Amino acid sequence: MITFSEQQLKTPKYMRDVYLVTGGNSEFRRAFPEKRTEELCIEALQEACDYINTTPQELKKHIHSCYYGHFADHFGDQLLGEAVIHDRLGLDPLGNVGIKTGGATGGSTLWEASKAVASGYSDCVLAMGWERMDEVPTDEGNNYIASAADKDWETPLGHIYTGYYAVMAQRYWQIFGKEEDSFRRTMAEIAVKNRGYACHNPFAQAPLKITVDDVIASPVVAFPLRALDCCLMSVGAACAILADEETAYALTDTPQLIYVAAGSHTLRVADRRNMEIPLLPNETKDQYKDLGKEFPGGDRYPGFTGFLAARMSAYYGYRMAGVVDPTRDLDLVELHDAFTISDIQTYEDIGIRPYGLGRTYVESGDCYHTNPNTKAPGKLPANLSGGLIGCMHAVGATGIMQTIECMYHLHGRHGEIHGDERRWERFGKQKPADWEDLQVEGANRALAISHAGVGSHVTATIVVNPDHRLDK
Amino acid sequence: MATKRVPVVEGLFSEGADGARLTGSRCATCKTPYFPRSDLCHNPDCTQSAMEDARFGPQGTLWSCAVQNYPPPPPARYDEPYRPYALGVVDLADGLRVVGRMAVDDPKHVKVGARVELVLEPLCREEDGTELITWMFRPV
Numbered sequence: 001m002i003t004f005s006e007q008q009l010k011t012p013k014y015m016r017d018v019y020l021v022t023g024g025n026s027e028f029r030r031a032f033p034e035k036r037t038e039e040l041c042i043e044a045l046q047e048a049c050d051y052i053n054t055t056p057q058e059l060k061k062h063i064h065s066c067y068y069g070h071f072a073d074h075f076g077d078q079l080l081g082e083a084v085i086h087d088r089l090g091l092d093p094l095g096n097v098g099i100k101t102g103g104a105t106g107g108s109t110l111w112e113a114s115k116a117v118a119s120g121y122s123d124c125v126l127a128m129g130w131e132r133m134d135e136v137p138t139d140e141g142n143n144y145i146a147s148a149a150d151k152d153w154e155t156p157l158g159h160i161y162t163g164y165y166a167v168m169a170q171r172y173w174q175i176f177g178k179e180e181d182s183f184r185r186t187m188a189e190i191a192v193k194n195r196g197y198a199c200h201n202p203f204a205q206a207p208l209k210i211t212v213d214d215v216i217a218s219p220v221v222a223f224p225l226r227a228l229d230c231c232l233m234s235v236g237a238a239c240a241i242l243a244d245e246e247t248a249y250a251l252t253d254t255p256q257l258i259y260v261a262a263g264s265h266t267l268r269v270a271d272r273r274n275m276e277i278p279l280l281p282n283e284t285k286d287q288y289k290d291l292g293k294e295f296p297g298g299d300r301y302p303g304f305t306g307f308l309a310a311r312m313s314a315y316y317g318y319r320m321a322g323v324v325d326p327t328r329d330l331d332l333v334e335l336h337d338a339f340t341i342s343d344i345q346t347y348e349d350i351g352i353r354p355y356g357l358g359r360t361y362v363e364s365g366d367c368y369h370t371n372p373n374t375k376a377p378g379k380l381p382a383n384l385s386g387g388l389i390g391c392m393h394a395v396g397a398t399g400i401m402q403t404i405e406c407m408y409h410l411h412g413r414h415g416e417i418h419g420d421e422r423r424w425e426r427f428g429k430q431k432p433a434d435w436e437d438l439q440v441e442g443a444n445r446a447l448a449i450s451h452a453g454v455g456s457h458v459t460a461t462i463v464v465n466p467d468h469r470l471d472k
Numbered sequence: 473m474a475t476k477r478v479p480v481v482e483g484l485f486s487e488g489a490d491g492a493r494l495t496g497s498r499c500a501t502c503k504t505p506y507f508p509r510s511d512l513c514h515n516p517d518c519t520q521s522a523m524e525d526a527r528f529g530p531q532g533t534l535w536s537c538a539v540q541n542y543p544p545p546p547p548a549r550y551d552e553p554y555r556p557y558a559l560g561v562v563d564l565a566d567g568l569r570v571v572g573r574m575a576v577d578d579p580k581h582v583k584v585g586a587r588v589e590l591v592l593e594p595l596c597r598e599e600d601g602t603e604l605i606t607w608m609f610r611p612v
Contacts, residue, residue, distance in 0.1 A: 002517050143545040151547070153481045153508055157595065157606050158540065158548040159571050163559040166538030167571070171561075174536070174584060222538050266514075272569070273504070273515070304536065304561060304569075 002275045009278070011319040012261055014118030019248035019255035020463055021124075021241040023404035024048035027427045028205045028236035028392035031134035037076060038088040040237040041130055044397075045089065048239055051417075052252045060089075062247055064122035066096035069109030069129030069396035074144045076132040085128065103338065104262075105129060106238065106399025107450025107459030111260040113242050123247045129396035130237035141233075150267070164267070164454045166222030169341045172305040173224045175298045176356050177341075184224060186359045187340040188215035191228045191389055193368065194337055198386025200436050202424045203401075205234050205392050229340040231388035238400035256410055257464040258403075259321040259471075263312025264457050265302070272308070277301045278315050280351035282325040288355060295356045307342075307455035310349035317460035318351070322470030323445070326352050327366065327380045329470060331443035332409055334402035336451035336458075337387040346449060350460070352380065369438050377441065384409075384438045399450030399459060406446035406463045414439040444468035480549065480595050480604040484508055486527070492592045493527035494570065494607060500524050505568045529590035532564040532609065539579045549596045549604060558582045562609050564590075575608035586611045 024047025026040040042056075049056050068082035078084060082098035101108040106129040113127035133141065145161065154160075177183035192212055198204035210228065218228040241251070248255035266272060277288055292299025302308040314326075323329045333352070337343040347358035365371030366379040385391045385405040388398065408414040415437035417423070424431040444465040451458045464470070479485065484507075485494050496507035500522040504515045507528060513521035543554040558579030563569050574582050575593050591610045594603035 002515050004516050008516065139545065145545075153484060155544075156481055156547050156549065158544040158550065158557070158573070159559065160540075160544045160548065163538065163540050163544070164571070166540070167536040167559060167561050170538045170584075171536035220541070222541065 002273045004278070009315075012316050014114070014259075014320075015120060016118060017245055018114045018117045018258050019243050019245060020258040020403070020407055021243050021248050021251045021255050022048045022052045023238070023240035023400065023407055024051060025203050025397070025401050025404055026237045027203055028234045028394055030205060030232070030234065032235045033134065037081065037130055037132050037237070038085055040235070041085050041089065041128055041239070044128065044237040044239045048241060054251070059241065059251070060091065062124040062243070062251065063091065063094065063126050063241070064124055065094055065116055066091055066126045066128070067109050067113040067116070068096060068098045069105040069127070069400065070098060071100055071102060071105045071131060071395040072133075072144060075136060075141065077135045085130070091126070101457040102452030103336065103393075103395055104399060104450040104452035104457040104459055105396040106401065107260070107448070107461055108262060108399070108457060109396070110240060110242075110258070110399060110403060110461055111262050111459050113240070114258060114260045117242050117244055124241065124243040126239060126241060127400060128237065128239040129398070129400045131394040131396045132235050133233050133394070134235050161454065163222075165339065165342070166225070168304050168454060169222065169225055169339065171303070172341055172345060175295050175305065177359070183359055184216065185212050186362050187224070187229060187344065188212040189362050190337060190340040190343050191215045194383050194387040194390040196390070197369070197384050197438060198390030199432055200438055201386050201391055201418055202420075202427055202429060202431070203392070204386045204390055205232055206390055207386070208390070225339055225341065231338045231393045234392035234394040236392055236394040236397055238397035238404060240400050240403060254411060255466070256407060257466050257469055259317060259462045259464070260459055261313050261317035261320055262457065262459045263309040263316065265308040265455050267453055267456050272302060272304055274300050275302070277355070278311055280311075280314055281318055281323070282351055283354070291355060298356060305345060306355065307345060307349045307451070307458060309455045309458035310346050310449060310451060313449070313458045313460035314350040317462055320471065321462040321464060322472075323462065326350060326447065330380060330445050330447050332381045332384065332406065332440045332446045334385060334405055334446070334448040335382055335387065336398070336449050337383055337389050338393070338451065340389075346451070350447070350449060369440070381440055384414075384440070399448060399461065402448035402450065403461050403463060406448055409440045409443040409446060410463060410465050412439060412443075445470070476602040477594070477605050478602060480606045485592060485607045487592055491530055492590045492607065493529045494590065496526055496528055496568070497523045498526035505566055507568055507570055528564050528566045528568050528570075532562040532570075532588050532590070534582065534584050534586045534588050534609070534611075535561045535563050535569065537561070537574065537582045537584055551596045560588070560609055562588055573606070573608045575610040582611065588612060
């Protein structure tokens with residue numbers, strides 16, 4: 001049993017407020033043979049400029065330092081790709097740095113960028129993330145992904161990521177899912193929901209109308225996970241402009257407060273020590289004392305079924321932003337749905353549901369834009385962009401894309417961005433006849449979770465309408 | 473002539489008169505076990521990192537298990553043709569939780585909760601017949 005010190009658990013503090021001024025996404029696809037990486041980055045930057053009626057030339061005058069999220073140099077077949085992009089965006093001689101935290105790279109890029117503004121170092125910064133996974137053949141790509149495990153000893157033995165995820169999924173499935181068909185169907189519902197929402201998003205890579213039975217009939221990857229339970233591999237870019245209050249209001253009338261917090265956990269199963277569950281503001285000490293009775297085998301926290309990194313990002317982030325109960329205080333979330341089962345685990349880690357009850361977030365209908373059971377608006381819609389399963393997972397861009405999607409809702413401009421026929425046309429797509437505006441009415445606060453590895457790094461990004469802030 | 477057996481990675485396990493053991497370390501101050509060996513105690517509660525070599529195993533309980541249905545990418549090694557194997561997570565009696573392959577013929581027949589013991593088995597064979605050895609867990 002381990003415990004953390006007070007200093008380690010201190011609520012992170014910005015020295016001044018940090019605002020999200022604007023942001024933009026490129027289109028996302030499995031491959032972009034006709035587009036260079038910088039074109040995708042420029043596309044994202046142009047979207048961000050259009051959003052606040054400015055130009056890259058004008059916006060660049062305000063930028064003082066730059067933060068670039070790009071996970072895998074190997075995949076892009078370009079070392080120091082950050083410097084190349086910085087150069088091609090014409091941002092020299094500003095200081096810039098590349099950030100790499102696996103799947104959480106996008107969120108970590110916002111984390112670094114926000115601290116530059118919060119500290120006073122810069123008044124306005126660029127956070128830009130991208131990934132290029134179409135330059136190498138798939139077998140070479142698999143080799144690179146395996147290289148992210150410990151090459152000294154894990155990879156030579158065949159102990160690879162997918163294997164870790166599989167044993168974790170097995171354990172969660174047995175203990176908390178109780179190997180029930182109903183739980184399997186709940187997992188599938190997430191895959192159906194997110195691909196369905198992607199149908200209304202012109203940026204999305206994999207819009208698809210499928211059923212729960214389609215998911216359950218798809219090939220087994222590692223039981224209980226099937227092909228349609230898994231996220232995409234994508235190419236694309238996303239960016240955000242963060243600033244202090246004065247600069248933010250000079251650039252737009254409606255900047256949003258942004259708070260970013262991060263957590264981590266070891267990949268080594270043997271080092272995932274037993275500990276008391278670090279409690280979120282909406283949880284009580286007694287709450288988990290019977291967890292082992294209700295779910296035999298589920299009492300050793302965090303075991304290998306909880307993501308401590310996700311819990312810590314929420315632990316710090318909720319306290320920074322004044323969030324007590326995420327379901328009550330937030331209006332929507334964008335979660336890292338790498339796999340349907342890890343999505344359910346995350347509901348528990350970030351306090352949307354208590355440990356063991358993650359599935360009820362889906363089964364209650366709370367995670368939908370419109371609750372399918374009651375036909376009323378969902379209490380806390382999740383992944384209206386389509387998420388990693390339906391929209392994209394262009395690793396370095398993912399956490400930024402999620403945050404920008406949240407921003408659209410908070411501005412009430414989700415429909416304007418996603419429904420614009422010219423954008424569908426520009427991407428060479430037909431806007432669906434049954435296109436739906438998924439705007440969350442009156443949204444004032446949103447959360448994006450960016451997640452790496454088997455929970456090695458996780459960030460929580462909270463975006464808040466300043467008139468509805470909870471920290472003051 | 474006896475088959476030559478070499479560890480696939482040096483320094484992770486050994487075979488003594490008492491059988492197979494994993495080689496790691498333990499902090500003398502807080503007793504936290506580590507595998508593989510660690511040079512520094514990771515326990516935030518610990519007052520003084522004091523790492524000593526330690527050997528772990530052989531008894532344990534299978535905590536979770538999954539079948540690796542397709543060949544792992546290099547540098548992982550396996551004999552052709554590839555045969556799916558079970559990857560287990562085992563709670564050793566020493567308080568250590570370890571990932572390892574299951575030494576079973578049919579990976580589908582491994583049951584969570586089963587008592588297992590540590591064994592050293594070939595991961596694959598070199599062209600000259602040399603066996604590359606790793607640790608595995610066998611149900612008892």
